[in-house]
Amino acid sequence: MIDKKRITINQITTNNLSLQQAVAAYAKAGLRGITPWRDKIEQAGLATSKAIIADAGLTVTGFCIAGLFTQKGVEGRQVQIDEARRAIDMAAALGSPSIVTVVGGLLPGSRSLADARGFAFDALAETLAHARACGVTLAIEALHPMYAPDWSVVATLRDANDWCDRLGEGTGLAVDSYHVWWDPTAAAEIARAGRAGRLSALHVSDWLPDTRSLLLDRGIPGEGVIDNRGIVQTMKEAGFDGWTEVEIFSERLWAEPADDVLRRIIHGCSATL
Amino acid sequence: MIDKKRITINQITTNNLSLQQAVAAYAKAGLRGITPWRDKIEQAGLATSKAIIADAGLTVTGFCIAGLFTQKGVEGRQVQIDEARRAIDMAAALGSPSIVTVVGGLLPGSRSLADARGFAFDALAETLAHARACGVTLAIEALHPMYAPDWSVVATLRDANDWCDRLGEGTGLAVDSYHVWWDPTAAAEIARAGRAGRLSALHVSDWLPDTRSLLLDRGIPGEGVIDNRGIVQTMKEAGFDGWTEVEIFSERLWAEPADDVLRRIIHGCSATL
Numbered sequence: 001m002i003d004k005k006r007i008t009i010n011q012i013t014t015n016n017l018s019l020q021q022a023v024a025a026y027a028k029a030g031l032r033g034i035t036p037w038r039d040k041i042e043q044a045g046l047a048t049s050k051a052i053i054a055d056a057g058l059t060v061t062g063f064c065i066a067g068l069f070t071q072k073g074v075e076g077r078q079v080q081i082d083e084a085r086r087a088i089d090m091a092a093a094l095g096s097p098s099i100v101t102v103v104g105g106l107l108p109g110s111r112s113l114a115d116a117r118g119f120a121f122d123a124l125a126e127t128l129a130h131a132r133a134c135g136v137t138l139a140i141e142a143l144h145p146m147y148a149p150d151w152s153v154v155a156t157l158r159d160a161n162d163w164c165d166r167l168g169e170g171t172g173l174a175v176d177s178y179h180v181w182w183d184p185t186a187a188a189e190i191a192r193a194g195r196a197g198r199l200s201a202l203h204v205s206d207w208l209p210d211t212r213s214l215l216l217d218r219g220i221p222g223e224g225v226i227d228n229r230g231i232v233q234t235m236k237e238a239g240f241d242g243w244t245e246v247e248i249f250s251e252r253l254w255a256e257p258a259d260d261v262l263r264r265i266i267h268g269c270s271a272t273l
Numbered sequence: 274m275i276d277k278k279r280i281t282i283n284q285i286t287t288n289n290l291s292l293q294q295a296v297a298a299y300a301k302a303g304l305r306g307i308t309p310w311r312d313k314i315e316q317a318g319l320a321t322s323k324a325i326i327a328d329a330g331l332t333v334t335g336f337c338i339a340g341l342f343t344q345k346g347v348e349g350r351q352v353q354i355d356e357a358r359r360a361i362d363m364a365a366a367l368g369s370p371s372i373v374t375v376v377g378g379l380l381p382g383s384r385s386l387a388d389a390r391g392f393a394f395d396a397l398a399e400t401l402a403h404a405r406a407c408g409v410t411l412a413i414e415a416l417h418p419m420y421a422p423d424w425s426v427v428a429t430l431r432d433a434n435d436w437c438d439r440l441g442e443g444t445g446l447a448v449d450s451y452h453v454w455w456d457p458t459a460a461a462e463i464a465r466a467g468r469a470g471r472l473s474a475l476h477v478s479d480w481l482p483d484t485r486s487l488l489l490d491r492g493i494p495g496e497g498v499i500d501n502r503g504i505v506q507t508m509k510e511a512g513f514d515g516w517t518e519v520e521i522f523s524e525r526l527w528a529e530p531a532d533d534v535l536r537r538i539i540h541g542c543s544a545t546l
Contacts, residue, residue: 111500113457146419148455149480149498155455182421182428184386207422214484225422227384
């Protein structure tokens with residue numbers, strides 16, 4: 001059974017709370033970690049955020065996000081790289097060991113997967129030097145293939161591993177059960193990442209039966225069909241001993257009181273991980 | 274530019290039409306092929322269906338569907354195999370060279386991908402003898418990973434190829450652009466299938482920006498982000514010289530007049546394939 005002191009909450013899970021409210025709610029629930037999102041940190045201010053988190057005794061376990069290199073097209077390349085660098089600066093300032101890195105989907109107006117992948121890879125490579133200088137690992141997250149149009153043309157752990165092989169030091173993997181559970185090669189790729197010492201983050205949520213929205217209808221671990229326990233076990237066997245991060249994009253949960261949601265998360269994780 | 278005499282319509286595209294209405298509409302649009310669904314054939318009667326299709330000069334280019342072996346659980350195994358055999362009989366009676374084979378999702382109440390895959394594979398292997406005897410190829414369709422919970426734990430062409438390798442003669446691949454476009458290994462797997470002589474079917478549709486439903490919001494080729502032309506070209510280069518089948522699950526299109534939908538399909542295919 002998972003120790004709740006090793007559960008961290010990705011702030012998107014309580015998207016309607018400010019940083020201050022989120023930190024208070026997580027601490028009240030007996031949790032010790034937070035992976036903040038940039039918009040929330042900017043709303044509160046960086047120095048204030050850092051103080052709020054430290055005062056509550058929480059650890060910054062990750063930061064969201066860097067990347068989306070393709071979203072503004074070829075012309076927007078430098079803008080996106082600069083944005084990624086600023087996000088890396090914030091992650092470093094908050095003491096986060098890594099930053100969740102989502103490479104971006106197809107280029108606007110283009111149907112070429114190959115072009116998008118080449119473009120995103122080069123931009124990521126260009127961003128890496130700054131991440132290394134800041135001591136923040138770029139934790140590449142393979143997103144579910146249904147997000148390939150808009151968010152990530154890296155859709156499998158195999159791909160993310162291949163990119164890390166080519167990029168080298170300073171890159172790692174963010175393994176999210178929602179994105180990879182369907183892939184029978186996931187366990188082998190997690191083991192491969194473990195051997196390379198690049199397992200940076202573990203995210204869990206659940207795939208609900210009759211999912212209503214591609215983006216905002218994830219479930220609490222235990223509510224759906226994902227074998228989160230198996231994935232957590234595979235990560236452990238591969239040498240990962242970090243936090244278990246609960247990251248749930250859900251309009252349904254956002255509409256509920258955060259204290260209740262956190263209670264259900266802790267219960268779900270305890271029962272199924 | 275594609276010759277419309279080589280475009281065939283999967284009957285789900287005009288789901289609100291009876292077999293008779295669909296055949297009339299396809300023929301009126303100048304099309305020559307149909308891939309019928311079993312429920313529509315049963316409504317019209319098998320012998321009547323065969324006569325209707327032949328009288329209109331259409332070719333039966335495929336048949337839907339066999340499989341879904343996991344859907345009734347362990348206890349329902351034989352029921353599902355028997356269903357698949359009956360579907361194969363109908364495909365043979367209609368003169369279809371192949372039957373679209375969808376292996377099924379997770380077993381009810383189970384979170385084990387491995388169990389579902391083992392169960393589905395064994396049931397598929399057991400079904401194969403009958404398909405061989407009938408001369409109907411089991412065209413295994415890798416479905417998009419978002420359908421893994423309910424419909425298919427075979428989610429990539431690589432997997433489908435691996436299963437065909439293990440199953441041998443009488444199996445093939447149904448390559449559907451909607452399911453595989455996101456996968457950078459798809460072209461290599463199509464080439465692999467071509468070398469093995471197992472490219473049985475090619476389905477096209479499109480992934481719409483802001484897709485609203487996981488199941489029923491596909492687009493006409495050209496409306497979305499899929500590089501259908503590239504996939505068609507890859508299939509040709511791999512030796513596939515069969516029909517280009519338009520298969521669109523769309524509540525939006527079902528609500529429109531079928532003649533208009535067929536006109537837009539022919540236009541979309543002509544413009545983008």
